[in-house]
Amino acid sequence: MNFNVAVIKGDGIGPEIVEQAVRVLDAAAEKSGHKFTYKQILMGGASIDVYGKPLTEETLETAGNSDAVLMGSIGGNTTTSPWYRLPAELRPEAGLLALRKGLGLFANIRPAYLYEELKKACPLRDEIIGDGFDMVIMRELTGGLYFGERSTDVVDGIRVAKDSLTYNENEIRRIAVKAFDIARKRKKHVISVDKANVLDSSRLWRQVVEEVAEDYDDVTYEHMLVDNCAMQLVNDPKQFDVILTENMFGDILSDEASMITGSIGMLSSASLGEGKFGLYEPSHGSAPDIAGKDIANPIATVLSAAMMLRYSFDLDAEADMIEKAVKKVLEDGYRTVDIMSDGMIQVGTKAMGDLIIERI
Amino acid sequence: MNFNVAVIKGDGIGPEIVEQAVRVLDAAAEKSGHKFTYKQILMGGASIDVYGKPLTEETLETAGNSDAVLMGSIGGNTTTSPWYRLPAELRPEAGLLALRKGLGLFANIRPAYLYEELKKACPLRDEIIGDGFDMVIMRELTGGLYFGERSTDVVDGIRVAKDSLTYNENEIRRIAVKAFDIARKRKKHVISVDKANVLDSSRLWRQVVEEVAEDYDDVTYEHMLVDNCAMQLVNDPKQFDVILTENMFGDILSDEASMITGSIGMLSSASLGEGKFGLYEPSHGSAPDIAGKDIANPIATVLSAAMMLRYSFDLDAEADMIEKAVKKVLEDGYRTVDIMSDGMIQVGTKAMGDLIIERI
Ligand SMILES: CC(C)[C@H](C(=O)O)[C@@H](O)C(=O)O
Ligand SMILES: CC(C)[C@H](C(=O)O)[C@@H](O)C(=O)O
Numbered sequence: 001m002n003f004n005v006a007v008i009k010g011d012g013i014g015p016e017i018v019e020q021a022v023r024v025l026d027a028a029a030e031k032s033g034h035k036f037t038y039k040q041i042l043m044g045g046a047s048i049d050v051y052g053k054p055l056t057e058e059t060l061e062t063a064g065n066s067d068a069v070l071m072g073s074i075g076g077n078t079t080t081s082p083w084y085r086l087p088a089e090l091r092p093e094a095g096l097l098a099l100r101k102g103l104g105l106f107a108n109i110r111p112a113y114l115y116e117e118l119k120k121a122c123p124l125r126d127e128i129i130g131d132g133f134d135m136v137i138m139r140e141l142t143g144g145l146y147f148g149e150r151s152t153d154v155v156d157g158i159r160v161a162k163d164s165l166t167y168n169e170n171e172i173r174r175i176a177v178k179a180f181d182i183a184r185k186r187k188k189h190v191i192s193v194d195k196a197n198v199l200d201s202s203r204l205w206r207q208v209v210e211e212v213a214e215d216y217d218d219v220t221y222e223h224m225l226v227d228n229c230a231m232q233l234v235n236d237p238k239q240f241d242v243i244l245t246e247n248m249f250g251d252i253l254s255d256e257a258s259m260i261t262g263s264i265g266m267l268s269s270a271s272l273g274e275g276k277f278g279l280y281e282p283s284h285g286s287a288p289d290i291a292g293k294d295i296a297n298p299i300a301t302v303l304s305a306a307m308m309l310r311y312s313f314d315l316d317a318e319a320d321m322i323e324k325a326v327k328k329v330l331e332d333g334y335r336t337v338d339i340m341s342d343g344m345i346q347v348g349t350k351a352m353g354d355l356i357i358e359r360i
Numbered sequence: 361m362n363f364n365v366a367v368i369k370g371d372g373i374g375p376e377i378v379e380q381a382v383r384v385l386d387a388a389a390e391k392s393g394h395k396f397t398y399k400q401i402l403m404g405g406a407s408i409d410v411y412g413k414p415l416t417e418e419t420l421e422t423a424g425n426s427d428a429v430l431m432g433s434i435g436g437n438t439t440t441s442p443w444y445r446l447p448a449e450l451r452p453e454a455g456l457l458a459l460r461k462g463l464g465l466f467a468n469i470r471p472a473y474l475y476e477e478l479k480k481a482c483p484l485r486d487e488i489i490g491d492g493f494d495m496v497i498m499r500e501l502t503g504g505l506y507f508g509e510r511s512t513d514v515v516d517g518i519r520v521a522k523d524s525l526t527y528n529e530n531e532i533r534r535i536a537v538k539a540f541d542i543a544r545k546r547k548k549h550v551i552s553v554d555k556a557n558v559l560d561s562s563r564l565w566r567q568v569v570e571e572v573a574e575d576y577d578d579v580t581y582e583h584m585l586v587d588n589c590a591m592q593l594v595n596d597p598k599q600f601d602v603i604l605t606e607n608m609f610g611d612i613l614s615d616e617a618s619m620i621t622g623s624i625g626m627l628s629s630a631s632l633g634e635g636k637f638g639l640y641e642p643s644h645g646s647a648p649d650i651a652g653k654d655i656a657n658p659i660a661t662v663l664s665a666a667m668m669l670r671y672s673f674d675l676d677a678e679a680d681m682i683e684k685a686v687k688k689v690l691e692d693g694y695r696t697v698d699i700m701s702d703g704m705i706q707v708g709t710k711a712m713g714d715l716i717i718e719r720i
Contacts, residue, residue, distance in 0.1 A: 088560065091557060093557040093558060097558070122485075123484055123485055123488045123594050123595055124483050124484065124485065124594075125482075125483055125484065125485055128483045145525065145558070145559060146558055148524075150559065150560040150561075151560060152560050152563070152564060155528075158528050158529055158530060159528065159529040159564055159567075159568075160526065160527070160528040160529075160564075161526070161527055161528075161559075161560040161561040161563065161564035161565075162524060162525065162526045162560065162561065163524070163525040163559045163560055163561050164508075164522060164523070164524045164525065165505065165522065165523045165524065165525065166520065166521070166522045166523075167520070167521055168515075168518050168519065168520040168521075169518055169519040169520075170518060195608070195611075197451060197452075197453040198453060198457070198505070198506055199505060199510065199521075199523045200448065200510040200511060200512045200521040200522065200523055201510075201521040201522065201523050203445070203512070203521065204512060204519055204520075204521035205521075207445075207519075208519075226611075226612055227611045227612050227614075227615040228615065228645075230590065230612045230613070230615050230616040230619075231615045231616060231618070231619040231624075233616075234483050234484075234594060234616065234619045234620055235483055235619050248555070249612075251555075251586075251587045252586055252587050252590045252609075252612060253590070254587075255587040255588065255590050255591045256590040256591060256593075256594065256616065258591070259590075259591040259594045259595050260594055264591075285588070
């Protein structure tokens with residue numbers, strides 16, 4: 001079959017890691033007789049440079065007409081962004097937000113697990129890691145503070161800025177259903193995270209989650225306050241199977257969860273809506289400081305491509321093929337610098353792509 | 361001199377740890393010739409039980425007329441709160457929020473540092489800890505999502521809940537000034553945390569912080585996005601000196617920061633306004649599961665009392681006395697169960713109080 005993939009190279013290390021993921025996809029296509037056709041689209045900073053805005057109508061349309069979107073890292077996550085003085089609609093991140101919303105991608109799935117081979121890269125002590133941990137963060141992606149009304153005004157000579165956080169029961173229900181569905185295929189445990197002791201939106205969140213839970217007798221669940229969850233991730237990550245939470249909390253907690261694995265360069269993510277269509281991107285940021293040096297780890301993007309095969313194209317065998325190739329490369333001792341340790345063989349971005357392709 | 365201290369015992373382990381702090385204060389008073397007079401006041405769950413609401417007018421007045429408030433842990437931070445179905449004004453946490461607001465305590469100061477003696481309790485690896493870390497989180501405490509308008513409605517048959525996040529430049533300026541002032545007495549570095557790539561309130565936050573920074577030539581500063589900060593705390597805590605942030609981010613990040621020290625039972629906190637008046641409480645939660653068992657660690661509350669002497673009463677010598685006594689007890693090998701390790705002597709809550717008093 002032929003699948004159309006819209007490709008957003010992104011900022012910083014984005015282009016070089018996406019390049020490897022595309023090469024790996026093509027290798028898998030060759031093996032299996034499928035074909036992937038790519039269309040480059042521009043978003044964020046790259047789109048501002050060319051079109052003067054972070055996302056054009058045509059780009060959104062092209063993305064929506066494709067079978068899935070593969071994206072490199074975007075934005076200035078790790079450094080001070082020079083964009084923050086611009087009006088909201090001109091900031092590069094506005095492109096990403098408009099894309100998520102425009103494509104109806106309300107469910108952001110971010111797995112965070114410990115790679116046995118990379119245990120020593122984990123910042124947590126062996127006693128805390130125990131036999132390892134393996135969780136999925138299910139973050140609501142098109143509601144809450146990110147998409148509320150906002151304004152900056154001068155009232156009586158004083159600058160005042162306002163954001164708002166709204167959720168309705170339908171928005172909460174559909175993401176909760178996804179979380180319980182995923183839990184069913186895993187260890188059957190959901191921890192729903194909120195701040196119900198303060199926020200009205202969190203109280204509604206809790207109620208709707210309890211209603212959804214009634215349909216899942218086989219899945220246990222509990223509520224956890226967001227501040228406590230930020231502690232528990234560091235203190236006892238083994239307790240988590242599926243974490244279900246709203247947009248802003250999910251942003252913070254999923255980054256914390258990625259970091260405690262010690263291998264953020266290895267973690268993929270998917271953003272899904274109601275159907276098969278999805279957007280796939282690495283969990284890590286655009287790391288502008290190491291861009292263009294052929295040292296970035298392409299594995300998170302390669303594994304995101306594998307997720308795309310599995311979730312959007314139903315190509316499970318091909319996804320397995322890629323995941324196994326990655327595992328084999330690690331077993332054979334190859335590492336990019338971010339996951340390098342004693343006795344291993346250090347390789348660059350492109351070489352890592354080659355090594356994965358050789359094993360497909 | 362005579363100082364009037366309003367005392368809120370709080371929930372869970374609150375009463376037993378506050379009791380030890382009061383005994384330690386009295387021991388310090390005896391040595392120094394000062395006198396502390398205590399007035400018990402009720403707040404949160406305890407106040408609901410007696411008065412039917414979490415904070416009464418009289419309690420707020422009594423607190424405001426005292427020289428400082430000493431508080432045990434309150435709320436159901438570590439367990440699912442059965443209160444979340446109640447209207448906001450009836451939840452125990454509403455008492456704490458009304459108290460903070462009513463007393464004008466806009467600056468929450470939470471130190472998070474590694475105790476050399478307790479290094480092994482830290483969940484982070486030795487390589488990450490390095491020579492140790494020592495930071496202060498300065499959290500804005502009376503603005504943002506916690507105090508915005510909120511509502512829960514049914515619109516066209518669908519439940520909708522809304523919270524709002526507002527900051528004006530004066531609210532941001534006064535907390536930023538406190539953060540830069542504290543940095544000046546420390547390692548002279550401020551990291552201001554926001555989500556300026558998405559929120560209008562964060563953009564204003566960033567601008568005002570930059571304006572304030574202009575008056576502090578001797579203090580360096582940078583901006584960091586909240587998701588990145590949640591990662592950096594785990595990955596490289598040594599980089600932080602003073603973290604300055606808004607209410608909700610501060611709630612999450614300060615709990616994460618406490619946890620990475622591995623000794624949350626040791627960390628004190630202060631909430632201050634413009635003057636000398638302050639509210640002092642441990643950083644940890646109310647741990648209802650171990651309440652009444654004489655095993656809770658009273659040191660965080662004892663050190664909060666020492667902070668009270670220093671910040672509200674200008675009794676630096678007496679504060680030193682208490683802090684040194686705590687240090688001596690640790691050096692002598694005594695530990696409560698939460699910080700216990702091989703070869704140390706395990707003691708209970710009251711015994712720990714005795715040991716500190718003996719060394720004063
Ligand atoms: C770039 C930014 C808007 C984005 C977000 O906060 O959603 C990023 O941090 C992420 O987590 O995907
Ligand atoms: C009890 C709760 C309202 C409170 C807060 O979130 O402010 C607590 O978590 C804290 O950090 O002091």
